[in-house]
Amino acid sequence: QSALTQPxxxxxxxxxxxxISCSGTISDVGSYNLVSxxxxxxxxxxxxxxxxxxxxxxxxxxxFSGSKSGNTASLTISGLQAEDEADYYxxxxxxxxxxxxxxxxxxxxx
Amino acid sequence: xxxxxxxxxxxxxxxxxxxxxxxxxxxxxxxxxMNWVRQAPGKGLEWVxxxxxxxxxxYYADSVRGRFTISxxxxxxxxxxxxxxxxxxxxxxYYCARVDWASLVFDVWxxxxxxxxxx
Numbered sequence: 001q002s003a004l005t006q007p008x009x010x011x012x013x014x015x016x017x018x019x020i021s022c023s024g025t026i027s028d029v030g031s032y033n034l035v036s037x038x039x040x041x042x043x044x045x046x047x048x049x050x051x052x053x054x055x056x057x058x059x060x061x062x063x064f065s066g067s068k069s070g071n072t073a074s075l076t077i078s079g080l081q082a083e084d085e086a087d088y089y090x091x092x093x094x095x096x097x098x099x100x101x102x103x104x105x106x107x108x109x110x
Numbered sequence: 111x112x113x114x115x116x117x118x119x120x121x122x123x124x125x126x127x128x129x130x131x132x133x134x135x136x137x138x139x140x141x142x143x144m145n146w147v148r149q150a151p152g153k154g155l156e157w158v159x160x161x162x163x164x165x166x167x168x169y170y171a172d173s174v175r176g177r178f179t180i181s182x183x184x185x186x187x188x189x190x191x192x193x194x195x196x197x198x199x200x201x202x203x204y205y206c207a208r209v210d211w212a213s214l215v216f217d218v219w220x221x222x223x224x225x226x227x228x229x
Contacts, residue, residue, distance in 0.1 A: 046155065046205075
């Protein structure tokens with residue numbers, strides 16, 4: 001089981017929008033609408049930001065949105081804020097009742 | 111307050127064994143599926159294992175299958191991970207997490223416990 005592919009880093013200025021991609025295969029992202037995204041600040045536990053591709057948990061800002069096309073999922077953060085600077089991980093259900101995470105993307109707010 | 115607290119991490123020699131524990135509070139533990147997720151130093155998240163609320167369904171990542179055993183005691187509101195035949199590459203922070211398996215949402219995480227496998 002190889003990790004889902006994410007860019008190692010992305011950056012943006014406050015107020016801008018950024019998109020983080022998460023590439024998988026037909027065996028995971030492409031076959032299931034069970035993609036979630038997690039935000040992790042240094043030394044902290046991850047926090048779910050998006051689930052089932054595009055749903056936002058209660059309490060998560062509507063500046064966070066998710067989508068999927070084929071084998072690739074995406075997380076978009078609009079109106080970037082300083083507190084958005086963190087690592088972001090995508091996660092997908094895969095065949096054989098397993099879960100795989102992406103390698104993670106470091107978001108820098110310039 | 112909904113809370114998960116891991117314990118049991120430490121330094122173990124390659125080939126050794128260790129058991130991690132996760133104490134749950136603030137929610138009805140027996141109603142929820144639970145998982146272990148780990149993170150090697152400076153690396154990304156890696157799913158380790160899943161156990162259903164009644165322990166009837168258990169899954170493992172290929173990297174730990176046959177060496178790790180997940181279990182739970184609903185009477186004690188506790189989740190466990192028995193780790194045998196430990197390898198250097200098992201070195202990581204181990205998180206327990208509450209999961210909605212149908213939606214694939216890890217909605218509550220512990221603070222993690224560090225396992226170091228080294229001679």
